[in-house]
Every structure is written in structure tokens, then in C-alpha cells.
Amino acid sequence: MTSRGDGPQRTDARGARRSASASAVLRAILDDGPIARSTIARRTGLSAAAVTGHAAELLHRGLLRELPGAGRRSVGRPHVPVDLDTARHVAGALHLAVHHATVALLDLRGNVLVQHEEPHDGLAAEDLLARAAEILDDLLLGHAPDREPLGLGVATGGWVDRASGTVVDHPLLDWKNVPVRDLLAESTGLAVEVDGHARALVHAERLFGHPKARESVVQLFAGNVVDAAFATGATVHHGPRSAAGAVAHLPVDDSAEPCRCGRTGCLEATVSEATLARRAGVPFPELLALATAGETAAVRMFHDRARLIGQAAALLLDVLNPAVLVVVDRSVAQVPGCLPAIRDEVRERSRGCADPAETVVPTSFPGTELATAGGAVLLDVLYDDPLGPLLSGLPRAS
Template sequence: MTAAADGPQRTDARGARRGASASSVLRAVLDEGPIARSTVARRTGLSAAAVTGHTAELLRRGLLRELPETGKRGVGRPHVPVDLDTGRHVAGALHLAVHHATVALLDVRGNVLVQHEEPHGGLAAEDLLARAAEILDDLLLGHAPDREPLGLGVATGGWVDRASGTVVEHPLLGWKNVPVRDLLVGSTGLAVEVDGHARALVHAERLFGHTRARESVVQLFAGNVVDAAFATGDTVHHGPRSAAGAVAHLPVDDSAEPCRCGRTGCL
């Protein structure tokens, strides 16, 4: 009875460790590729056998590729570096701004391959998201017909509940409790992640930016909305339902500037 109960837990734990180890291999290649397997082992602390196994799986999945052998070695296995395979997959991106939506395709190094900006003129949420899905489909057919889409990332202002993929409130768009992830999963068939744009920028910085950014980074966004996010200890922080205090309507001393909320002197 105990063994039966422990079995799935142990299996899950092993799977989580394998996933973390494969991620560390991919992280090393993203940071330093092209890179030899032996160097990956030194950077990650994994055994040579583990690196070989994870690399083989990542090659099979089309996330890595082998490059021609560099240099000559007298003994041992040839020095065959690996790098990210930027020609097999694309990631979709959608930014929902106040006056327009931007849809883009990126490779696995975060390079923008193509993007399209679409004014939306205050379309209803469902109509705007349906139009964004159509644009994404057109971009995939027109610019990446032979590539496999990995998923779609969505960023916008306002209060975004990342766990449920919901825009809880975006006053400038007039949105309340819009299930963005569910609507886009239904129209695209892709895995979809939704977050506020400040946190999305922090994630991007930690993924593609300088290695020190993973330890501690603060992002301040100032535009039609004011937003901020931060990461410490290798973690991007989220409040309950990804909520945070709003600063837009804090009073500014000696200001009579009218605000769209009906008051004056708002920040």
C-alpha cells in the first residue's frame, strides 16, 4: 500500500528532475551556443552521460542542432558543437495596446521574424481577439508554413490574472473579466500564456537578456498605463491573482489637471 502510494510521487519527482536538467542544458546553449557537450556538462554540473541524453532528446524535438565539427582532436570523441535550431519552430506574440494590437512571430532566440500592427478602434474583446487569431494564422501561413508553432504569448496592461489567463480589468480598453487565454486557445489551438506587459518584459529579460538579470531585475513601464514588475531569487513575483496597487489616481499636489475618472489632480 505504501509502495503503491509512493510510486506515482517518485515518478513525478523523477520527471520534474529530468525536465529541470533538460532546461538547464537548453539554458546553457541559449547563453553560450554554439557550445560543446563537454562545456555544457561543466556549466550545468550534470554528468556527461546526462548531457548526452538530454541533448539527444532536444535534437529529436528540433530544439537543438549539431554544427560541423570544429578543430581536430587526436583522441576521443569529435568536438561537435550544438546550438539552438532557429529554423524549426516559431513562437507567436500578441501585444494588446490601447489603440492597436501587434501580432508577431519570433524564433527560439527571441528574434522577431515578422510582425503586423492592427488598429482596433475600440472593438469588443471577443472581436479583437478573434481578429488577432486570424492575423496570427495569416502570418504562420505566409511566413512560416514549414515551422511548428510552440505557442502564443499575450501581454497587455491593466490587471491580468496570469494563472487563469484573464484580463480582470483594463479600464482604458473597457475590459472586465475577459477570459483571453480560453478564447485564444479555442481560436488558435495553441498553448497560450497571458500576463501583464511589465511582467512579460521581466520574463523576456530573464530569458534573453544578460545573465545577471536572472538574479534581480526591476521593470517600469510608462505609457498609456503605468506598470512595474520585479524578479528576485530567480523568481518573477506575482501578488494574489497577480494584482498590485494602482498608482494612476494618486493625487498630485497643486495639480488641477482633469482626469478621465472625473476627478482632478490624478497622477
């Protein structure tokens, strides 16, 4: 791959400025491509020469293409439109849920090309990660034989330390200090990035989803794991050791559900898919199917649960006042009335949220949210620093 000989100095101020302006060029093309270089210069405030230079570098790295018909002699001309080359590279994605893993491939625009769900009950961490690496290999061979893998993004719930690529604590998987990045880098030979799934989905919304997410966004994830993430501008809040967003033990009203922490009435223990399934006496997918089909008792369970999710949403809205709060939850996409129930609860409880219908929104990636979370962990790194180590063949600093 290409090298401009600036690897060791990438942390210096000039290198950082160069990375930031290349990132601005790539994002402008993501938003508005195909787009002429002269238009990119206008939109980003960069000089025409700077845009031409970055576009040439991004073309060289295979991230861009010039539009067909532009002609070979037009390379570098300011009015020839450029677009992302979505056919050349592919991002590997892995999401680790409590009962199954999702392995997927995404293109540069965050589109999920293929996704595979693998149940993993009873597998130890090392065995599960080895199995995921095999599935990824099969997907690359079967669905992207001519594409170059950019690397692998991994997302999961629980406490994930992005800097070290470690799952610090995931009680529902019973994982402690699992070096996911190092294990998968070893077995796949790819660059691997690991992050919490709520933060990953913040990156996905900011890159490919809701336009207001670029101002500020709270992501509230409700599955078996319940957690949250917050970003303002381009900064996703991690806090020391990336421990931010742990809302699992937020107390909710009117719940006596025992929690593994020893208390009762915690948010995750009350609204998790496992709790709902246990109360209904049927597996969760079956319960969701019943509610989707309109079965009254099942629908009522999801609506009651939506009000509880709304309690947490109202609190997060008042504390953080984001431009938009994104709810990731399977019932929101499938069971009519769940999103309105969350919004009603927010309307009753929140002091700061003027218009829940505008502010509380469903995920932009219904049905592919888990695959998208994994892929976004990697694609965020690429969009943040397109001239960085991902495409230079250099190892990524940890």
C-alpha cells in the same frame, strides 16, 4: 510529438528535477551556443551523462541542432557543439495596447521575425481577439510556412491573471474578466499563455536581454498604460491573482491631472501618452515625431514627463532595491535627454540607488518591445520546462 510517458507524474520530485536540469541545459545553450556538451556539463554542474540525455531529448524535440560538419556518427559525442535550432519552430506573439494590437512571430532566441500593427478602436474584445487570430494565421502562412508553431503568447497592460489566462480588469480597454486564453486557444488551436506586459518583459530581459536582470529587476512600463513588474532570481512576483505591479495610481508631485479613480495627480493619468497628446493638441505619434526632430516645446514636454517617471522609478528602486530597473517607453528610445532626465530625478530622490547611470537602463528591445512581450510569455514557459507540455502535444494544465 514525443512522449516519455511521464506526463501524469510531471509534478513529482523526480520529474521536477528533470525539468529543472533540462531547463538549465537549454539556457546554457541559449547563452553560449554553439557549445560542446562537455562545456555545458561544466557550466551547469550536471553530470556528462545527464547533459547527453537532455541534449538528445531536446534534439529529438527539434529545439537543438548539431553543428554542420559534425557528422551523423557523432550524435551524442561530448565535444560536438550543439546550438538552438532557430529555423524549426516559431512562437506566436500578441500584444494588446489601448489603440492597436501587435501580432508577431519570434524565433527561439527571441528575435522578432515579423510584426504587424493593427488598429482596433471600437472593436469588442471577442472581435479583436478573432481578428488577431486571423492575422496570426496570415503571418504563419506568409512568413513561416515550414516552421512549427510552439503556441501563442499574449501580453497586455492592466490586471492580468496568468493562471486563468484572464484579463481581469483593463480599464483603458474597458475589459473585465475576458477569458483571453480560452477564446484564443479555441480560435487558433494553439497552446496559449497570457500575462501582464511588464512581467512578460521581465521574462524577456532575463532570457534575452540585460545580464543583470537575472539577479533582480524592476520593469517600469510607460505608454498609455503605466505599470510595473519585479523579479528576484528566477521568480517573477505575481501575488494573489497576479495583481502585483499596479503603479498607475501612485501619486506624483506637482500634478493636478484628474484621474478616473476620482483623485488627481496619479502617475498614469499624468504621464500617459493620451494625456500628453491632449495637452499638446496633436496626436501622440505626431508629438513624438516633433520631439524626435528636436522641436523645443515638444522636447520640454517629454523631459518634464521623464522627471515624473523618475519619481516613480526612485520609489520603486528604494522599496525593491533591484540590480537593474528597466524603463520601457517610446520617448526614452527616441527623444535625446529623456533617459538622463529620469536618472537625474532618481539621483535627487532615491536613497538606495548609488549609480542611476548603471542601474536605470532602457529596454533591450527598442522598437520591438510589444512583440517581444507577447513572445516572451510563451518562450518563458518553454525555457522553464522544455520537456513539458508545449512540445509534447499534451494540453497545458490551467
